[in-house]
Structures are given as structure tokens and as C-alpha cells.
Amino acid sequence: MPAKKQKNKKKHQQHQQQLQQQQQQQSTTNSSQSSMESNNINEPGGDSSPKQLPYRIEKSSVLGRYLVANRDLKAGELLTIEEPLAIGPCVSADAVCLGCYMPVELKETQFCCEACKWPMCGPQCGGLHQPTGHTVQECELLREHKLGAALTAACGKADLVKNYYELILIVRILLLKHHAPDKYAYILQMESHTELRKANTELWQHYEQNVVQRLQRDWGLDTVSAEDIHAICGIVDVNCFEIGQNLAKARCLYKSAFLLAHDCCPNTAHTDDPQSYAIILRTSRSISKDEGITLSYAYTLQGTLKRRDFMHAGKLFWCCCDRCSDPKELGTDCSALVCPKCKTGSVRSTAPLNQEAEWRCDRCDYTLQYKEILKLLDAINYNLETIDAHNIPGLEGFLKKYERVLGPNHYLILSAKYSLCQIYGRIEGYLLHTMSIENVEKKEQYCRDFLRIINVLEPGLTRLRGLILYELHGAIMMRSQRLMMTGGISESNFKRNIKEVIRCLQESKDILLLEPEGTSEHEMGVAAAGALVEMGVK
Numbered sequence: 001m002p003a004k005k006q007k008n009k010k011k012h013q014q015h016q017q018q019l020q021q022q023q024q025q026q027s028t029t030n031s032s033q034s035s036m037e038s039n040n041i042n043e044p045g046g047d048s049s050p051k052q053l054p055y056r057i058e059k060s061s062v063l064g065r066y067l068v069a070n071r072d073l074k075a076g077e078l079l080t081i082e083e084p085l086a087i088g089p090c091v092s093a094d095a096v097c098l099g100c101y102m103p104v105e106l107k108e109t110q111f112c113c114e115a116c117k118w119p120m121c122g123p124q125c126g127g128l129h130q131p132t133g134h135t136v137q138e139c140e141l142l143r144e145h146k147l148g149a150a151l152t153a154a155c156g157k158a159d160l161v162k163n164y165y166e167l168i169l170i171v172r173i174l175l176l177k178h179h180a181p182d183k184y185a186y187i188l189q190m191e192s193h194t195e196l197r198k199a200n201t202e203l204w205q206h207y208e209q210n211v212v213q214r215l216q217r218d219w220g221l222d223t224v225s226a227e228d229i230h231a232i233c234g235i236v237d238v239n240c241f242e243i244g245q246n247l248a249k250a251r252c253l254y255k256s257a258f259l260l261a262h263d264c265c266p267n268t269a270h271t272d273d274p275q276s277y278a279i280i281l282r283t284s285r286s287i288s289k290d291e292g293i294t295l296s297y298a299y300t301l302q303g304t305l306k307r308r309d310f311m312h313a314g315k316l317f318w319c320c321c322d323r324c325s326d327p328k329e330l331g332t333d334c335s336a337l338v339c340p341k342c343k344t345g346s347v348r349s350t351a352p353l354n355q356e357a358e359w360r361c362d363r364c365d366y367t368l369q370y371k372e373i374l375k376l377l378d379a380i381n382y383n384l385e386t387i388d389a390h391n392i393p394g395l396e397g398f399l400k401k402y403e404r405v406l407g408p409n410h411y412l413i414l415s416a417k418y419s420l421c422q423i424y425g426r427i428e429g430y431l432l433h434t435m436s437i438e439n440v441e442k443k444e445q446y447c448r449d450f451l452r453i454i455n456v457l458e459p460g461l462t463r464l465r466g467l468i469l470y471e472l473h474g475a476i477m478m479r480s481q482r483l484m485m486t487g488g489i490s491e492s493n494f495k496r497n498i499k500e501v502i503r504c505l506q507e508s509k510d511i512l513l514l515e516p517e518g519t520s521e522h523e524m525g526v527a528a529a530g531a532l533v534e535m536g537v538k
């Protein structure tokens with residue numbers, strides 16, 4: 001790929017990652033709150049008080065263990081806050097500090113831990129020699145086997161760098177066996193899907209060669225059995241949450257959050273504390289007593305074919321939730337394509353719970369095989385990823401080109417619209433007060449299009465809604481003020497718009513102030529609250 005395209009792709013990926021972080025997978029319980037004992041999951045050092053918990057653990061042949069509401073829960077109720085049992089870098093070729101998970105560079109000028117020579121953000125890193133960061137035990141192991149220097153030497157070899165970072169969390173869990181045996185034992189009770197993984201030769205061989213053999217041969221862990229390493233790999237893949245704020249990126253295992261079952265339209269939302277890496281789990285809408293408490297392991301802005309593949313590959317199950325079962329994805333139609341033959345019909349899967357089912361037009365006899373659909377989606381996704389996330393004409397060009405191929409609510413179209421909602425009004429040349437009325441109207445329309453779908457797929461108190469409502473308020477306000485100045489709006493319409501601005505700000509504030517202090521989302525919540533005060537709204 002040419003360098004510029006690669007750079008743009010990276011930028012767009014960063015933007016998409018941000019979006020994905022905003023939709024992140026799983027979350028969890030206060031250390032003094034777990035009811036694990038009643039289900040034979042022994043809490044490390046735990047003193048449990050099950051009566052106070054808003055949930056209990058149940059078990060089913062399909063879901064395994066999962067959480068259920070003990071009483072009616074209101075939207076926004078805090079279910080749990082818990083610190084990680086284990087934390088480590090994500091599997092990525094982007095180097096991060098082992099103490100705080102912020103990006104670092106693999107070059108000679110980068111600060112390295114004095115003892116083990118692994119790149120760190122700096123000597124003052126708050127995670128140095130801390131349980132949530134670079135521990136003394138880890139440092140000794142890396143130093144003894146000269147792994148820090150080996151990582152720096154691997155600079156430019158993406159697969160190798162990725163592998164070094166992939167191994168860190170697995171090593172950290174193995175080290176717990178000696179210095180925190182109760183935590184280690186607790187982690188080992190998590191689902192690893194070892195038998196299913198073993199049956200997948202390609203997957204098993206990947207872990208055998210890239211993890212088991214490398215740890216035993218190069219990382220000095222020759223006394224650890226292959227069986228234990230494989231089990232930990234499975235546990236990490238099945239149960240980890242990807243977290244991070246303000247550019248930090250890490251993956252964590254949490255004591256109770258791992259028990260949440262998946263649903264593609266979940267009833268909880270979670271975030272994480274940038275200081276402690278604790279996960280904060282809340283209900284995003286009301287949940288009835290005895291109803292399952294769910295979160296999404298997948299990205300909201302992906303179609304059923306891709307979401308189900310993703311969950312099957314990493315979590316080893318085929319999702320059959322209401323969204324996946326419905327060819328129109330809860331009425332959003334966010335996987336449908338425009339029929340290339342009759343140009344008026346929509347092409348959808350004939351049986352969305354069968355990955356290999358044929359796709360068919362609802363108006364004519366046009367059909368497509370699933371492999372062709374995947375090829376098409378990959379090609380268009382690649383195209384989107386190569387557009388710089390700040391390139392407004394590029395993103396609008398994408399919309400123009402692909403709205404004829406993909407349906408208007410297609411997730412790739414929505415992904416481009418999300419980027420546009422975010423950048424219109426925020427970047428040089430397109431700041432809100434300097435934007436033309438046409439561009440203000442476009443921003444407003446993109447926000448409305450996006451919100452209409454997110455209201456269905458991520459309803460309630462979800463970060464994505466909070467962010468878009470904030471963007472929407474700005475666009476409506478600006479349009480209304482401009483029209484007022486030119487006499488292009490009646491007083492009653494102006495007042496109606498202001499009422500909508502207030503509703504957007506109130507909801508956005510209520511959602512975003514739930515985010516931890518020190519995050520950009522929380523700051524936006526503070527700005528929404530300030531705007532309401534300025535408008536004289538209590």
C-alpha cells in the first residue's frame with residue numbers, strides 16, 4: 001500500500017477504533033460485592049454479601065453462566081465497579097508503555113525501563129512497579145531473557161512486535177500463580193473453550209507456535225505446561241475487555257463482568273476509569289426482575305454477517321439474538337444492499353442465522369452468494385479505511401459513490417456519517433461558526449440519520465447517543481441562529497428548535513456525566529451542563 005494511503009488508513013482506523021472503543025465490549029463488580037460463592041466461583045480473598053447485589057448468576061446450556069436481574073432495575077443504575085484481576089496490552093503492533101498503556105515508539109530515543117530495557121513512556125510512569133502496570137516480577141523476567149532489547153530490535157516487523165505485546169498479558173497471568181495464587185485460581189475458573197479451540201487446527205497451531213513455544217523457548221517459561229498456557233490463551237480471548245481512555249489501550253479480566261452474556265442490542269453500557277482501569281457497569285435502560293443482563297461483545301456498527309463471524313472466531317459461539325435473527329436487524333436494515341439489477345429492491349440474507357445462506361432481492365430474482373457479499377464488504381470497508389478521518393470531501397465522496405450500492409442505513413454508510421458528524425464543526429476550515437448554512441444542515445442531517453439507527457441498536461444511556469446528541473444540539477442551534485439573523489425562520493419555529501436543543505443537551509449531559517472524570521466524554525458532559533446554564537435552563 002502506498003505510504004499516504006497507509007497513513008490515511010491508520011488515521012481512519014484510529015477514528016474507527018475510537019468509535020469502537022465507544023461501543024466497547026464487556027464489563028463488572030465491586031470487590032466486596034460479588035455473589036460468586038453461591039455458584040462455586042470462589043472470590044479471591046472475598047467477603048461476599050449476595051443480598052445487596054442487583055444481580056445473580058444463573059446457568060443455561062446455551063449461555064453457560066450469565067447474570068440475571070434480582071429486581072427491577074432503572075436505566076442508569078450502577079451495577080458494579082471493579083478493578084482488573086489482570087491487565088495487559090492489547091494484541092497490536094502499536095507499541096505501548098507497559099505501565100500506563102499509552103503509545104510509545106520503538107526507537108532508540110524512546111525511554112526504556114532501566115532494568116529490562118522495555119520501552120516505557122518515561123521514568124515518572126505511574127504504572128512502574130505497580131500491580132496494574134510493569135511489576136518487579138515482570139521486569140526481572142524480561143531482563144533475564146533480554147526481551148526489551150529484542151522488542152526494540154523487532155521495530156518495523158509488525159507481526160513480531162504484535163507477538164511481544166500479545167505475550168505480556170499471558171505472562172502476567174502466569175506470574176500471578178506465584179505472587180497472587182488466589183487471583184490465578186480465580187482466573188482459571190473462567191471459560192477457556194479449550195476443546196473447541198483444539199478442534200480448530202489453524203487456531204490451535206497459531207497459539208502453539210506463537211505463544212506456547214515462544215514462551216517456553218524464548219521467555220524462560222519452560223516449566224509451565226503447554227496445557228496451562230493454552231488454557232490462559234483461551235481465557236484471555238473469551239473473557240477480556242478492551243479498555244482505555246485518552247489514547248491508552250489495554251485489555252483486562254474482571255472478576256464478575258466476564259459473566260455477562262452477549263446481546264447485539266444489550267441492556268448495559270460500560271466505561272473504565274483512566275486511573276485505576278476499573279470497569280464501571282451501568283444499566284443503559286430499564287431491566288425487569290429475572291431478565292438477563294447483557295452487553296455487546298461486538299461492534300454495533302457492523303452487519304450481522306460480520307458480527308457473527310467476529311464472535312464465533314473470538315468467543316466461539318454463534319449469536320442468535322433478536323438482532324441477528326432478523327434479516328432487517330430490528331428494522332434498521334443496516335446490512336441491506338441496493339439491488340444492482342432492479343435498482344429499487346433491497347438485497348438481504350435469506351436466513352441470517354446461517355452464515356452461508358444466499359442473499360436475495362426482495363423485488364426481483366437477483367441473488368448473491370455469501371462469499372461475494374463478504375468480498376464486496378471487505379473491498380468497500382478497505383476503501384473507507386483508506387480515507388483520512390478528517391477528509392470531509394473524501395468521506396462525502398465515499399457516501400456519494402456507495403449510497404447507490406449500499407442501502408441508506410448500511411453500517412458502512414453510517415460509519416462514514418459518524419465521522420462526518422464528528423468533524424463538521426470541529427476542524428480547521430469547517431469550524432461551526434464559519435461553516436456555510438449548507439454544511440451546518442449537512443452536519444445536522446448526518447447526526448439525525450445516525451441517531452435514528454443508534455436509538456434502536458444502542459438505546460438509552462449509551463455513550464454513542466450522548467456524543468451524537470451533543471453534536472446535534474450544536475448544528476440545530478447554529479442553523480436556527482443563522483436563519484434568525486436573515487429572517488429565514490418564524491419565531492415559533494425558532495422556539496421549537498431551541499426546545500429541541502435543550503432536550504439534546506439535557507440528555508447528552510445526563511449520559512456523558514456518567515463517564516469518569518478525566519475523559520473527553522466527561523468534559524463534553526460538563527460543556528453540555530455549562531451550555532444549559534448559559535441558556536438559563538436549570
Ligand SMILES: C[S@@+](CC[C@H](N)C(=O)[O-])C[C@H]1O[C@@H](n2cnc3c(N)ncnc32)[C@H](O)[C@@H]1O
Nearest residue numbers: 062063064065191238239258259261262315317
Ligand atoms: C465472557 S464468557 C461469559 C461467561 C460464560 N458464560 C461462563 O460461563 O463463564 C463468554 C462465553 O459465554 C457464552 N455466551 C455468552 N453470550 C452468549 C450468547 N448470546 N449466546 C451463546 N453463548 C453465549 C459463550 O460460550 C461465550 O464464549
